[in-house]
Amino acid sequence: xxxxxxxxxxxxxxxxxxxxxxxxxxxxxxxxxxxxxxxxxxxxxxxxxxxxxxxxxxxxxxxxxxxxxxxxxxxxxxxxxxxxxxxxxxxxxxxxxxxxxxxxxxxxxxxxxxxxxxxxxxxxxxxxxxxxxxxxxxxxxxxxxxxxxxxxxxxxxxxxxxxxxxxxxxxxxxxxxxxxxxxxxxxxxxxxxxxxxxxxxxxxxxxxxxxxxxxxxxxxxxxxxxxxxxxxxxxxxxxxxxxxxxxxxxxxxxxxxxxxxxxxxxxxxxxxxxxxxxxxxxxxxxxxxxxxxxxxxxxxxxxxxxxxxxxxxxxxxxxxxxxxxxxxxxxxxxxxxxxxxxxxxxx
Numbered sequence: 472x473x474x475x476x477x478x479x480x481x482x483x484x485x486x487x488x489x490x491x492x493x494x495x496x497x498x499x500x501x502x503x504x505x506x507x508x509x510x511x512x513x514x515x516x517x518x519x520x521x522x523x524x525x526x527x528x529x530x531x532x533x534x535x536x537x538x539x540x541x542x543x544x545x546x547x548x549x550x551x552x553x554x555x556x557x558x559x560x561x562x563x564x565x566x567x568x569x570x571x572x573x574x575x576x577x578x579x580x581x582x583x584x585x586x587x588x589x590x591x592x593x594x595x596x597x598x599x600x601x602x603x604x605x606x607x608x609x610x611x612x613x614x615x616x617x618x619x620x621x622x623x624x625x626x627x628x629x630x631x632x633x634x635x636x637x638x639x640x641x642x643x644x645x646x647x648x649x650x651x652x653x654x655x656x657x658x659x660x661x662x663x664x665x666x667x668x669x670x671x672x673x674x675x676x677x678x679x680x681x682x683x684x685x686x687x688x689x690x691x692x693x694x695x696x697x698x699x700x701x702x703x704x705x706x707x708x709x710x711x712x713x714x715x716x717x718x719x720x721x722x723x724x725x726x727x728x729x730x731x732x733x734x735x736x737x738x739x740x741x742x743x744x745x746x747x748x749x750x751x752x753x754x755x756x757x758x759x760x761x762x763x764x765x766x767x768x769x770x771x772x773x774x775x776x777x778x779x780x781x782x783x784x785x786x787x788x789x790x791x792x793x794x795x796x797x798x799x800x801x802x803x804x805x806x807x808x809x810x811x812x813x814x815x816x817x818x
Contacts, residue, residue, distance in 0.1 A: 511665065511714060511752075511753050511754060512752075513575075513577075513581075513734060513750035513751070513752040514729075514743075514750060514751050514752070515743060515744070515745030515746045515747070515750065516731060516745075516747070516749055516750060516751045517745075517747065518731055518749060518751075519747065519748070519749055520549050520584070520588065520731065520732075520733070520749065522548050522549050522550075522551055523549060523550060523551045523553050523587055523592075524551060524592050525551045525552045525553070526551070526552065526553055526592045526593060526594075526595055528592070528593045528594070528595050529595070530555045530595045530596060530597035530624070530626060531593070531594050531595060531626065531628065531767060531770060532586065532590075532594060532595070532596050532597065532626065532628050532629070532630065532763060532764075532767050533596075533597045533599065533617075533621035533624075533626040533628065533629040533630065534579065534582060534583055534586065534596050534597070534598050534599065534629075534630045534632075534763075535599045535601055535602075535614060535617045535618070535621075535629065535630070535631055535633075536578060536579035536582050536583075536598065536599070536600065536601075536602055536630075536632055536633070537562055537575065537576060537577075537578045537579040537600055537602045537603075538556070538560045538561055538562040538576075538579050538598060538599075538600020538601075538602075539554050539556045539560055539561060539562060539579055539580055539583065539598045539600065540561075540562045540564075540576055540577050540579070540580040540735070541561055541562075542735075542736045547580055547584070547733040547734075547736075547748070548733075548748070549584055549733040549748075549749075550580070550583060550584060550587065550733060553583075553587050553594070553595050553596060554583050554587075554595070554596045554598050555595055555596065555597050555598065556597075556598040556600070559600065560598050560599055560600035561600070562576040562577075562579065562580075562600060563576075564576050569741070569742065570741065571739075571740040571741060571742060572735065572740060574603070577733075577734050577735055577750075578602070578632075578756070579598060579600060579602075580732075580733055580734070581732040581733060581734060581750070581752060581757070582630065582632045582732075582756055582757065582760045583596045583598065583733075583760075584732040584733035585730055585732045585757050585760040585761060585764065585811075586630060586760040586761075586763050586764040586767070587764065588732070588764065588811070588812050589761055589763075589764025589765050589767070589768055589811050589812050590764045590765075590767045590768045591768055593771065594764075594767045594768070594770070597621060597624065597626055599617040599620065599621065601613040601614055601616075601617050602633055609633050609635070611643040611644075611645045611646055612645050614631075614645075614646050614649070614674070615645035615646050615648065615649035616649075618646070618649035618650065618652075618653070619649050619652065622649075622652060622653055622654070622657075627653070627654060627656055627657040627658065627775070627776045628657070628658050628660075628763065628766060628767060628770065628776040628779075629653075629657070629658070629659045629660070630659075630660050630661075630759060630760060630763040631659060631660070631661040631662070631674055631675075631759070632661075632662045632755075632756035632757070632759050632760060633662065633756070634661065634662055634663065634664040634672040634673065634674070634675055634716075634755075635672060635673060636670060636671070636672050636673070637673060640670075640671065642673050642674070642676070642677045643673055643674075646673065646674050646677070647674075647677055650674070650677060650679075650691070650692050650694065651679070651691060651692075653691070653692035654692070655689060655690050655691060655692070655777075656775040656776060656777045656778075657692035657693070657776055657777070658692065658693045658695065658766060658776040658777055658779075658780045659674070659692055659693070659694045659695070660695045660697060660759050660762050660763040660766065661674050661675035661677075661694060661695070661696055661697065661759060662675060662696075662697055662754070662755035662756045662758065662759040663675045663696045663697055663698040663699075663715065663716040663717075663720075663721050663755050663758075663759075664715075664716040664755055665699070665714045665715065665716065665754050665755055666714075666716055667713060667714050667715065667716070668716050668717075669716065669717055669718035669799055669800075670716070670718075671718070671720055672716060674694065675694070675696035675697070675720075675721075676696060676720045677694050678694060678720065679691040679692075679694075689777075693777055693780060695722045695723060695762065695780065695784070696720055696721045696722050696723075697721070697722065697723050697724065697725055697755060697758045697759040697761075697762045697809075698711060698712075698715040698716055698717055698721045698723070698724045698727075698755055698758060698795075698806075699711070699712040699714065699715035699724065699725070699726070699727025699728065699753070699754065699755045699757075699758040700712060700715075700724040700725060700726055700727060700728075700758065700795050700808055701713070701726075701727070701728045702726060702728075703728055703729065707793075708796075709724065709726070709793065709795055709808050710795065710796070711724065711795060711797055712727050712728050712753070714753070714754070715727060715755055715758075716755070717797050717799060718797075718799065719804065721797075721806060722784070722806070722807070723762060723784055723806060723807045723808070723809055724758065724795040724806055724807070724808050724809070725758040725759075725761040725762050725808065725809040725810075725811055726757075726758060726761060726810075726811060727753055727754055727755055727757055727758035728753045729751040729752075729753055730751060730752055730753065730757040730761075731749060731750075731751050732749065732750065732751075732752065732757070733748065733749060734746060734748060734749055734750035734752075735748065736748055761809060761811035762783065762809045762811075764811065764812075765783045765809055765811055766779045766780045766783050767779075769782050769783065783809055784807045784809070785807070792807065792808075793808040793810065794806060794807060794808055795807075795808045
């Protein structure tokens with residue numbers, strides 16, 4: 472074991488590690504969704520959602536995120552009892568001087584709500600809280616541990632609505648190893664990131680080698696990278712959202728602009744005024760949640776997460792499924808578009 476302390480630069484540490492097969496532990500951030508571009512912050516809305524029906528089914532979907540937000544010991548009213556969690560997965564609010572939340576404690580709640588909006592009553596979410604709600608950092612080893620725990624609980628469909636790049640442009644080894652330990656029928660849906668770049672981010676860009684180019688490796692879990700689409704101008708021709716990452720490593724697109732979901736309680740935050748317990752939010756986090764929810768909706772009928780994902784990305788009996796046209800240095804690509812239950816726009 473080698474321990475590096477102080478402020479040595481990453482390239483120097485990597486050179487010292489050499490070819491030993493080791494890698495630094497990585498930290499991943501939630502890109503620009505929360506802490507950067509103000510245009511991507513959650514916005515107030517007058518729209519609301521009808522609360523979900525309660526269910527006693529076993530959890531079928533794992534969500535690794537900031538955790539779940541409680542208000543006086545209760546889940547957001549929209550979620551009913553459809554999110555299962557341990558005490559360590561509960562978000563503790565951090566407030567600024569004005570009494571409003573700092574960071575994004577509600578990110579996990581919002582993601583779970585968007586996911587469940589797509590799914591029938593038998594779908595419940597198993598929440599794992601590993602992302603720091605104040606600064607948005609997710610630790611490589613913590614994510615890997617959460618993936619292992621979901622595997623041990625028998626969950627084969629996992630949503631990862633976060634992303635980060637690494638200095639050496641290689642997948643973080645702990646997360647990659649945890650994904651390799653998942654059963655072959657498992658599906659992991661990950662957000663492609665919000666940097667308006669074609670550079671790969673992880674874990675979305677982790678792909679296991681198939682026997683033939685262009686095919687999905689059916690001996691390992693299927694990692695689906697989801698970018699954000701924008702259908703606000705033309706619902707029949709969704710385009711890549713201005714903030715979304717793109718490139719040949721992105722497997723699908725789903726709506727990611729002004730998505731409606733559960734937020735803090737009504738009247739909170741107090742600034743800007745107008746929050747009613749819901750918000751509209753933009754980002755690939757919510758595009759991934761839509762795709763995960765659509766896969767979860769078909770899980771029982773399909774028999775496995777992989778079969779359900781195939782049906783969502785390549786719908787049978789649909790002559791001309793909707794595609795997103797992506798133009799980059801390699802020319803034009805036509806990437807599957809997953810249409811979800813989407814309540815558009817600010818009001």
